Amino acid sequence: MSPGPSLPRRLFATALAASMVLAGALAVAPGAAAGPEEELREARQELRETKARIRERARRMRVVQRGLNRLATRIARNEARVHEMAREMTKLTARMKATLRRTRALEAQLAERSRAAYILGPGAPVLYVLTATSASDAASRISFVSEMNRRDALLALRVAESREKLSRARFEVRWLQHERELLLRQLDLDRAELRRKLKLSEELFAKLKGHKEEVIAEISRIRPFAVCPVQGPHAISDSFGIWVERSEKRGGDHVHQGNDISAPTGTPIVAPFDGIAVTARNKMGGLAVKVYGEFGYVYNAHMSRYGQLGPVEKGDVIGYVGSTGNALGPHNHFEWHPNNGPAADPYPFLMLVC
DSSP states (O other), X not given: OOSOOOOOHHHHHHHHHHHHHHHHHTTOOOOOOOOSOHHHHHHHHXXXXXXXXXXXXXXXXXXXXXXXXXXXXXHHHHHHHHHHHHHHHHHHHHHHHHHHHHXXXXXXXXXXXXXXXXXXXXXXXXXXXXXXXXHHHHHHHHHHHHHHHHXXXXXXXXXXXXXXXXXXXXXXXXXXXXXXXXXHHHHHHXXXXXXXXXXXXXXXXXXXXXXXXXXXXXXXXXXXXXXOXXXXXXXXXXXXXXXXXXXXXXXXXXXXXXXXXXXXXXXXXXXXXXXXXXXXXXXXXXXXXXXXXXXXXXXXXXXXXEOOOEEEOTTOEEEEEBOOSSOSSSEEEEXXXXXXXXXXXXXXXHHHHO
């Protein structure tokens, strides 16, 4: 296989943009720009457009969700109020019936007293007093007539009060019925609005999910790495693009062009794709190997020793983790150079295989 076959420009731009979107989904800070190449400009533009679409759909989702939450809360409270009103109406109706029975009983008593007074005539109380047999009898009869008049007046007052209570109870029942009808109509409107917003939420969620699945599918289809380059316990530092301040003896200040994969010395480093492995030893990287393949080449540095070189397949051991060159500890300094050009952040793609 010849070194460095090129990935078509559009395919690379889509892959890199998708990787950046995935990096955002993983809450990872994106690396610095790899260079002024057209592929990166296209990738950045596509990334901006993709992020803008996702942000807008996510914003609409949040707005709709807040509306759904408010509606659901209002419906729950109104439903509770409807049940409470039903209980109030039951109690009030029972009180109204009891008041009606008392009112009718008092009205019957008052009617009986009225009939008796009518039959006796208006002069009956006077005649009753005049027919007394003695002064004490007359005084007793006057007291009796007064008491009967007082009782009749009290009975009439009780009838009036009972009628007023009955009227008030009937009004309260009618008011509760009216309020309940209004509340039920509002519940119907709220439920219809809830169904509408739920449908809108489902549509937005489907679009958002479909877009993310499309991005992930694109990454899976053209992802550059088939396997993790370090086969063993490891920790990946998302350090692409950071500014490294070092003395001239240790390489001087520079921008970090890859990800550091820390692992114990001697951990196997493998080819992440089919290609050709060649040595790339240098003062900074120490023992290093480049693997050229379909998606450009990768650079592995600070090895403790070499493995298989020449034609390799994904998973073939090309070296072992070490700390040769300018390294503070055992790790694989891993760079990815798409289309054999400037380095690009490999972290999102490493997250798919490591």
